Amino acid sequence: MSDHFKEGNNLHIFEPEIPLGTFRLDNREFIPLDGKLRLLPSKKARKCLQNKTIAFIGDSQIRDLGFAMAEFLNGKQSWNGKDDKIHRNYYKQFEIKGEDFLTFPNENFPYVPHHSSSFRKEENWEILLYHNFIRDSNFDKMEEVFLNKYRNHDLIFISFGVHQARVLEKDAYEYKNFLFPLLKYWYHQEKDMPPVVWLPQNPECAEILNPLYAEKQPKIMEMANNIANRLFRQKPYLDIAHLVKFQLCALSADGLHMKQWTDISRAKLILNEICDENWNFQIPNYMIAPQILKKQGQT
Numbered sequence: 227m228s229d230h231f232k233e234g235n236n237l238h239i240f241e242p243e244i245p246l247g248t249f250r251l252d253n254r255e256f257i258p259l260d261g262k263l264r265l266l267p268s269k270k271a272r273k274c275l276q277n278k279t280i281a282f283i284g285d286s287q288i289r290d291l292g293f294a295m296a297e298f299l300n301g302k303q304s305w306n307g308k309d310d311k312i313h314r315n316y317y318k319q320f321e322i323k324g325e326d327f328l329t330f331p332n333e334n335f336p337y338v339p340h341h342s343s344s345f346r347k348e349e350n351w352e353i354l355l356y357h358n359f360i361r362d363s364n365f366d367k368m369e370e371v372f373l374n375k376y377r378n379h380d381l382i383f384i385s386f387g388v389h390q391a392r393v394l395e396k397d398a399y400e401y402k403n404f405l406f407p408l409l410k411y412w413y414h415q416e417k418d419m420p421p422v423v424w425l426p427q428n429p430e431c432a433e434i435l436n437p438l439y440a441e442k443q444p445k446i447m448e449m450a451n452n453i454a455n456r457l458f459r460q461k462p463y464l465d466i467a468h469l470v471k472f473q474l475c476a477l478s479a480d481g482l483h484m485k486q487w488t489d490i491s492r493a494k495l496i497l498n499e500i501c502d503e504n505w506n507f508q509i510p511n512y513m514i515a516p517q518i519l520k521k522q523g524q525t
Contacts, residue, residue, distance in 0.1 A: 245472040249488065254305040256469070256491040266494050266501070268301045274501035275299065275351035279378065281327075281420075283356040283371055284385040287428050287483060291466075292383070294489035295496065296330035296353040304494070307487030311479040326376060328355040354379070365407040372411060372422055379420040381500065381509060383464075384408070387427040388443075388450045401450040405457055412461055412515040417522075423513045424458055426451045426467040428484060431474045435481025444481075462513045464499070466492050 247258035282292030290312045297307070330353040356371055372382060388401060408424065415422070429451070430444035451467060469492055470477045470484060477488040484492070502508040511519055 246469060249473050249477055249491065251476055254307065254487040256495065264498060266498055268298055270505040271497050271501065272299055272351055274497065274505045274507050277350050278380045278507055279352040279354060281354040281356060281371065281379045281382045283368055283382060285387055287387065288383060288385040288425060289355050289357055290483055291489050291493060292353055292355045294486060295493035298490050298493050299351060300331065302490065304487045304490040307490045309485050311483035312486060326356060369411060372419060382420050382422045383425050384422055385425040385427060388446055401453050402457060405454060409457065413517060415515045415518060417518045421462060421509055421513045423462040423464055424454065425464055426454055428482065429467055429471050429474055431478045431481045433475050434478060460516060462515060469495065
């Protein structure tokens, strides 16, 4: 595990009331408090992900995060990222076509950063954004992604919130039933399957959230994240929500989604976790299901 991620009971969940660093709002970058965060140039990150496929499966929040990682790999930095979220029109044509995932880089994508074709040819990295398996909370379809039915993945990040199934908005404790299939998958996961890592939902800022949801929704989402924190103790889990909670309203675009430059910063932190000091791809132990580590004698 990288030094800048706190090791504790969950191995990868931060101290509840201690910030990991500060987002500088003037120059739009994240400054770690311990000073141990490596400078991560896009070129080195592309070297790390050479011939690798990273998948993001879930709702609009994780889709924006995956998009931000692809933006960074294409050379976009947090300081020239937008103050807004990624507009859903970027994705809408794929939803209309019924495609199960978006591939980045992709020349057919509505927005392609400069040189993406040459970068793709040079490094052959790939970011996949799965978005069609969420509204009905169909875990069987998600599991097909885990089992490499669609593509061969090297690492999968997954997240989905209470907004995706109305029953969860009415009773956040039902969220547990939404998460149990993932626990079961981790328990039975085979070592030749790609690691699947849970990312919690963004905390929500009631001050700028749609007034229709501002009174109840932030509390429901906080409860759901707390349930996931407890349920996924010592499971593959990376608490990127903790990164933004201390400056939440300044970093949020609409109370629910993060500003693009904030997500680029968080994507860089994730890349710091999966790229070693020589910029080689290396999945840390906390992103691997415990029973697989046990079989490998690493627990």
